[in-house]
Amino acid sequence: MPARFQRWTDSQVAAAGALLRGLHDSTRGSRLAGRHPVVCHHDPGPNNAVFCGDVPVAFIDFDTAAPGDPLEDIGYMAWTWCVSSKPDAPPASAQAAQVRLLADAYELDTPSRARLVDAMLDRQARNARWWRGWLTAPGPRVTDDHQIAERIRWSEREHAHTAAHRETFAVALL
Template sequence: MKPLEGGRAGQIWGDGETVTRPSGAWTPTVHRFLRHLRSSGFLRAPQPVEIAANGREIVSYVAGRVCEDLGDPLTGSEPMLISAARLLRDFHAASQGFLESDREPQRWMLPSQEPREIVCHGDFAPYNVATADDEAVGIIDFDTAHPAPRLWDLAYAVYRWAPLSDPSNSSATSSLDEQLRRAEIFCTAYGATSEERQALPETICRRLQALVDFMLARAAAGDDTFVEDVASGDAKLYLNDIAYLRRHRARLLQMLC
């Protein structure tokens, strides 16, 4: 086993076949959901193996390269944006039915959002998408999966893949025009409706505010991970991005609609 690069350094290990990572109270629900995806024909997510007694989960390894740097040119290429959006669309289609068919008590890390249409991934970003050449081929890290509308997931995905960030945020790797172009490509490839496009800017802002609220609450409860995130300024960056999106809402709507 060797440590895998990315978030939570030193806590995620792989051997080329499986990945061992920290588990949580939500992991049994997530494992049932991953089995549902596979039974629905979606094979581009990890397959659960077991939840070990040492507080770790073991899942199958999803081959591919992930982009930790949102400024990676590959992330913003048209083929990558199109394939990522279609991957999210296919995942959402496979997600349908789990909330109704699962008969065991469900626990999620993030709060559910109404209407509970599907189980969203919750963090569909380049660092959680496996790629091969210039194509998105798989999704990893389902810790943040939770029931919500499809638009809730699409909003965060567009925010990350554009990425729609204020210039003061290190994630702002491209001009506003380029961000808007990428957002439109992603929405078109996903198949976003006119109603979804109209609601997207405000939904992104609500999604980011929900993330900030969750981070601050977990930090206040003493969760070391979120204490570090807040101390490093992550919450402030999201709030800056909310203000940035609201300043440019008209431009975004013009491009999308």
């Protein structure tokens, strides 16, 4: 798991959710978003957040930004800020409470809340596929094969954890 992925406080998670909402709202209905609802960051994890003190205040690394559905970013954010399969992580119920806090801070509507767990699972699966693609890509690698394999395994463990606790996350979002 990347070093910047750790246990975040409720206030940090809420600040991140509000920050993402602000990013999405700034592009909603714009020509940049095209026929999509917003421009997504596509990697709004803590590793791409700038902190002032201990509060996330901005995002960096917009190389994968593109028009999309807000749930793509919210699903990724819920995973990377709130969910962890690590043995010493808080129980799934505590993680689910943070996912709800994130959804509340983002002001996520009821229909989207019902799809958020699927969005998390989708982003975890897509992350594993993205890293797997680097194993067979020609040319220079973003990192060595061992690190790529570790990130694939991490994404797969996170997916299995989220799937195993799907009901806990879904109930928390009601």
